[in-house]
Amino acid sequence: MNTPALIEVPALFAQIGSCVVVDCRFRLNDRDFGKRSYVQGHIPSALYADLENDLSGPKGEVGGRHPLPSAEAFAAFLSRLGVGPETLVVAYDDQGEMAARLWWLLRYFGHERVSVLQGGIAAWESAGYALVTGAQAPAPKAALRVLQPQADWLATREDVQRSMKLAKDGQWLVDSRAAVRYRGEHEPIDRRAGHIPGAHCYFWEQALSSPAHYKSPEQLREHFAQLDSRPIIYCGSGVTACVNVLALYLIDVQARLYAGSWSDWCADDNNPVAVGDL
Numbered sequence: 001m002n003t004p005a006l007i008e009v010p011a012l013f014a015q016i017g018s019c020v021v022v023d024c025r026f027r028l029n030d031r032d033f034g035k036r037s038y039v040q041g042h043i044p045s046a047l048y049a050d051l052e053n054d055l056s057g058p059k060g061e062v063g064g065r066h067p068l069p070s071a072e073a074f075a076a077f078l079s080r081l082g083v084g085p086e087t088l089v090v091a092y093d094d095q096g097e098m099a100a101r102l103w104w105l106l107r108y109f110g111h112e113r114v115s116v117l118q119g120g121i122a123a124w125e126s127a128g129y130a131l132v133t134g135a136q137a138p139a140p141k142a143a144l145r146v147l148q149p150q151a152d153w154l155a156t157r158e159d160v161q162r163s164m165k166l167a168k169d170g171q172w173l174v175d176s177r178a179a180v181r182y183r184g185e186h187e188p189i190d191r192r193a194g195h196i197p198g199a200h201c202y203f204w205e206q207a208l209s210s211p212a213h214y215k216s217p218e219q220l221r222e223h224f225a226q227l228d229s230r231p232i233i234y235c236g237s238g239v240t241a242c243v244n245v246l247a248l249y250l251i252d253v254q255a256r257l258y259a260g261s262w263s264d265w266c267a268d269d270n271n272p273v274a275v276g277d278l
Contacts, residue, residue, distance in 0.1 A: 003088065005249055006214060007115035009127045012090055019088035020081050021046040024098035041131035043092065043124055047081055047139060055101050064260035065237035071147040074109055082139030092117035096212040097204065100242035104257060108154060109147040116246065120212030155232040155256035157264060163232055164198045170228040173199035176235035176244045184275035189236060192266035194273040204240040207247035220251045234258040
């Protein structure tokens with residue numbers, strides 16, 4: 001049975017205790033925010049996943065600001081959560097991007113039983129369900145697994161370079177950052193401003209109707225109507241782009257994530273940069 005990419009609050013409530021729930025809240029400008037918020041109140045049984053310690057690998061000369069964890073490191077993380085091959089994982093946050101990152105990582109590493117909570121923690125509270133405070137007791141560890149990365153979920157820098165040629169005649173590259181960063185008008189984080197030549201701007205928040213709540217399939221089809229098949233999606237560091245990847249998955253479009261994203265691309269001075277609107 002296929003696992004839906006999104007799960008509604010009542011369905012999650014009915015499965016508490018029989019699935020692994022993961023709180024993914026995080027803020028780049030306040031790195032203790034997620035863990036602090038988790039302790040102050042989280043969905044019952046939820047365990048916490050930190051973007052930089054659990055959902056990313058060590059930074060290097062390439063790979064961007066949030067490199068992918070190795071298969072071995074991610075397998076150890078899943079073991080600590082108690083996730084086995086058939087375990088349903090439900091990821092949630094408060095804005096949408098961090099839960100999507102966990103969803104994408106699980107799919108990339110071959111774990112298909114994963115859903116994102118539609119509406120995030122706010123939807124849980126709005127439905128009248130209680131939160132619990134304090135740290136959750138560690139789950140019983142699951143056996144370590146050998147994970148198999150799925151190449152069709154990932155695009156390399158070389159894939160992007162090849163797609164730049166195709167991008168001249170279609171919408172093959174998607175930049176998920178805000179328009180001011182795409183146009184190069186404001187760059188608060190990375191060393192160069194602008195976008196990959198040929199990329200089209202689809203700000204990740206536009207795939208949501210409210211924080212952590214995805215638009216309907218009809219709305220998403222209209223939003224992404226001009227995209228070519230099998231697009232490559234990027235953002236600043238491979239996190240918020242996962243929202244667009246998931247949104248496209250909801251309308252049966254298999255996109256690939258350029259995980260290093262702009263932070264990887266702009267680190268190489270040999271890579272061309274475009275500014276302004278396409």
